[in-house]
Amino acid sequence: MKTYLSKFLYVISAKKRTIFVLLCLFLLTSVLDALGIGLVGPFMSLATHPDLVFKSSWLHWGYVNSGLKSTSQYIALLGLGIIFVFAIKSLLYFQVQRYIFNFSLTQQGLLRLRLLHGYLTVNYTYHLSKNSASLIQNIIHETFLFCYSVTLPLLSTAANSVVVFALIILLLKTDVSATASILLMLTLAFAFYNRFKDKMAYWGKEGSESDTEMIRIINHSVGGLKETRVIGCESYFESQMNIQAQRHALTGSLFQVFQNLPRIAIEALLVTFIVCFISISLVFNQNPQNLISILSIFAVASIRLIPAASQLMSALGTLRNSSYSLNKLYFDLQELENSKLKSINYIDVLYKSEPEEFIRKSNNLKKLNFIDKISIKQLNYCYPNVSKQALNNLDLTIDKGESIALIGKSGAGKTTLVDVILGLLIPNDGDIKVDGVSIYNDNLRYWQNMIGYIPQSIFLMDDTIERNIAFGVPDNQIDSQQLQRAIKTAQLEELILQLPDGMKTSVGERGVRLSGGQRQRIGIARALYHQREILILDEATSALDNETENLISEAIRSLSRTKTLILIAHRLSTVEHCDRIYVLEHGRIVKSGSYREVVLGQTISS
Numbered sequence: 001m002k003t004y005l006s007k008f009l010y011v012i013s014a015k016k017r018t019i020f021v022l023l024c025l026f027l028l029t030s031v032l033d034a035l036g037i038g039l040v041g042p043f044m045s046l047a048t049h050p051d052l053v054f055k056s057s058w059l060h061w062g063y064v065n066s067g068l069k070s071t072s073q074y075i076a077l078l079g080l081g082i083i084f085v086f087a088i089k090s091l092l093y094f095q096v097q098r099y100i101f102n103f104s105l106t107q108q109g110l111l112r113l114r115l116l117h118g119y120l121t122v123n124y125t126y127h128l129s130k131n132s133a134s135l136i137q138n139i140i141h142e143t144f145l146f147c148y149s150v151t152l153p154l155l156s157t158a159a160n161s162v163v164v165f166a167l168i169i170l171l172l173k174t175d176v177s178a179t180a181s182i183l184l185m186l187t188l189a190f191a192f193y194n195r196f197k198d199k200m201a202y203w204g205k206e207g208s209e210s211d212t213e214m215i216r217i218i219n220h221s222v223g224g225l226k227e228t229r230v231i232g233c234e235s236y237f238e239s240q241m242n243i244q245a246q247r248h249a250l251t252g253s254l255f256q257v258f259q260n261l262p263r264i265a266i267e268a269l270l271v272t273f274i275v276c277f278i279s280i281s282l283v284f285n286q287n288p289q290n291l292i293s294i295l296s297i298f299a300v301a302s303i304r305l306i307p308a309a310s311q312l313m314s315a316l317g318t319l320r321n322s323s324y325s326l327n328k329l330y331f332d333l334q335e336l337e338n339s340k341l342k343s344i345n346y347i348d349v350l351y352k353s354e355p356e357e358f359i360r361k362s363n364n365l366k367k368l369n370f371i372d373k374i375s376i377k378q379l380n381y382c383y384p385n386v387s388k389q390a391l392n393n394l395d396l397t398i399d400k401g402e403s404i405a406l407i408g409k410s411g412a413g414k415t416t417l418v419d420v421i422l423g424l425l426i427p428n429d430g431d432i433k434v435d436g437v438s439i440y441n442d443n444l445r446y447w448q449n450m451i452g453y454i455p456q457s458i459f460l461m462d463d464t465i466e467r468n469i470a471f472g473v474p475d476n477q478i479d480s481q482q483l484q485r486a487i488k489t490a491q492l493e494e495l496i497l498q499l500p501d502g503m504k505t506s507v508g509e510r511g512v513r514l515s516g517g518q519r520q521r522i523g524i525a526r527a528l529y530h531q532r533e534i535l536i537l538d539e540a541t542s543a544l545d546n547e548t549e550n551l552i553s554e555a556i557r558s559l560s561r562t563k564t565l566i567l568i569a570h571r572l573s574t575v576e577h578c579d580r581i582y583v584l585e586h587g588r589i590v591k592s593g594s595y596r597e598v599v600l601g602q603t604i605s606s
């Protein structure tokens with residue numbers, strides 16, 4: 001439980017003081033609960049034996065000072081007092097519940113934000129080994145469980161422990177032997193339920209894993225719908241889904257059933273106890289009148305004790321069941337926040353800004369000055385858990401305004417080199433310097449702000465063309481002139497004119513309503529819109545027809561000298577205009593020079 005609590009405190013964003021205040025509020029309602037119930041028994045005794053008013057000094061004092069004419073009126077007044085305490089308790093209870101739900105749902109939202117922030121800012125290599133289904137599962141489902149199956153049960157466990165404790169003290173004062181029997185029954189019920197604690201944890205793990213699997217299956221089958229349809233493997237995915245759905249249903253239903261077990265067991269045991277208690281008392285000729293006050297307090301206490309004790313046990317079961325989710329969140333957050341994987345430290349400062357402010361600040365950052373050249377020195381990169389180096393002692397110098405091309409066979413290391421230049425992969429050795437200043441450490445974001453990137457496969461949001469080009473810029477900050485220029489250069493004008501909603505036309509998920517070439521042109525327009533000094537194009541024109549490719553290549557060529565261009569190409573025709581061409585082989589540069597020097601007489605295959 002101690003480690004469970006320390007993990008909970010790490011994951012929850014709230015200050016310990018807030019949690020302490022919450023616990024105090026819970027405690028207050030519990031005390032009021034016990035007090036209200038504790039008053040009902042003596043009140044019933046008073047109602048049946050009004051002369052008790054004169055036997056208690058403070059009751060007598062109250063009666064004398066109340067100025068009432070009869071004990072019946074006085075007892076009725078005391079009854080009103082009990083109703084008042086109950087009313088206050090109910091009101092307070094309602095307010096505390098409101099506060100608790102508000103608190104835990106706010107925590108859920110903050111946790112979602114914290115995870116997303118972590119995933120977006122963590123070192124890129126983290127994502128090479130993670131499945132997006134698991135990240136979605138963490139942000140949506142595990143945070144939900146953290147709210148409803150960790151935070152709320154923990155608070156309710158703390159509160160119900162106090163209620164149960166207070167009620168037991170109350171019962172002990174009334175009758176020690178009867179209370180001891182109840183305690184024995186509760187202990188038996190708890191011991192029985194506790195036998196299933198490992199099963200509870202296992203069912204939680206199974207439920208969470210099957211959820212992740214289901215997201216993965218949906219991603220694969222619907223994400224690759226064309227392939228699924230053409231190959232005709234719908235039933236394969238359906239049967240996989242069926243297996244996971246059944247796994248989820250089985251473990252979920254078992255857990256739900258066992259959740260109700262404490263209530264059923266305690267209820268049965270308590271009824272048995274009360275019936276036995278009355279029967280034994282009658283058999284041994286106890287005066288039924290003497291039983292009334294004991295039984296009434298037991299009856300009322302049972303109304304509260306049964307739910308409190310069963311809720312306490314169920315909450316403990318839920319905590320067990322959600323331990324897998326808590327562990328997942330805890331270890332993920334630790335990995336994201338406490339390791340070297342955190343790539344952009346400065347972002348924490350910006351993180352607290354409003355989204356628009358964040359973009360403005362992040363776009364305005366400029367610390368590195370690129371006036372002369374980029375020098376790549378002795379670069380080595382090896383992917384995690386791979387023995388072969390993807391980049392091997394690579395040296396490269398790019399002058400400002402120069403266009404260079406990286407060519408080489410498939411697997412030579414071109415994309416890896418570009419990913420290192422983009423700052424996505426951090427090299428094992430070596431450095432990249434801009435006018436002598438390293439791009440790493442605090443400079444990485446400044447460096448990335450200089451780069452426009454057009455990848456082989458353009459990612460498009462399910463949104464309008466305008467938003468896809470201005471990617472990540474709020475609507476009210478989109479510069480329309482800049483947008484028009486980017487559209488014109490990327491040869492998108494004609495397409496936009498044909499569309500009924502023009503730039504406001506939605507492209508569909510991953511751009512399904514556009515052709516491959518149109519998608520690529522939106523990617524080009526995006527890089528141009530952001531007006532970065534360095535443009536990196538990874539096979540950026542491969543999906544275009546010859547005529548469009550020529551037009552775009554011409555437009556990109558016209559940018560040379562004003563922009564520094566780094567091109568990856570398989571088709572040698574696209575690199576003809578480059579100032580320098582580098583040939584990569586096994587992660588090394590094996591040849592470099594002008595197009596004529598390098599390409600003449602050489603064929604490059606992909």
Ligand SMILES: Nc1ncnc2c1ncn2[C@@H]1O[C@H](COP(=O)(O)OP(=O)(O)OP(=O)(O)O)[C@@H](O)[C@H]1O
Binds near residue numbers: 384390410413414415
């Ligand atoms: N995520 C990864 N994990 C492990 N190895 C990888 C990973 N990505 C690439 N590699 C390996 O690194 C080497 C270089 O790959 P890279 O993608 O840089 O080649 P490339 O020249 O861009 O190829 P292509 O022209 O086919 O895109 C290859 O041997 C590849 O198998």
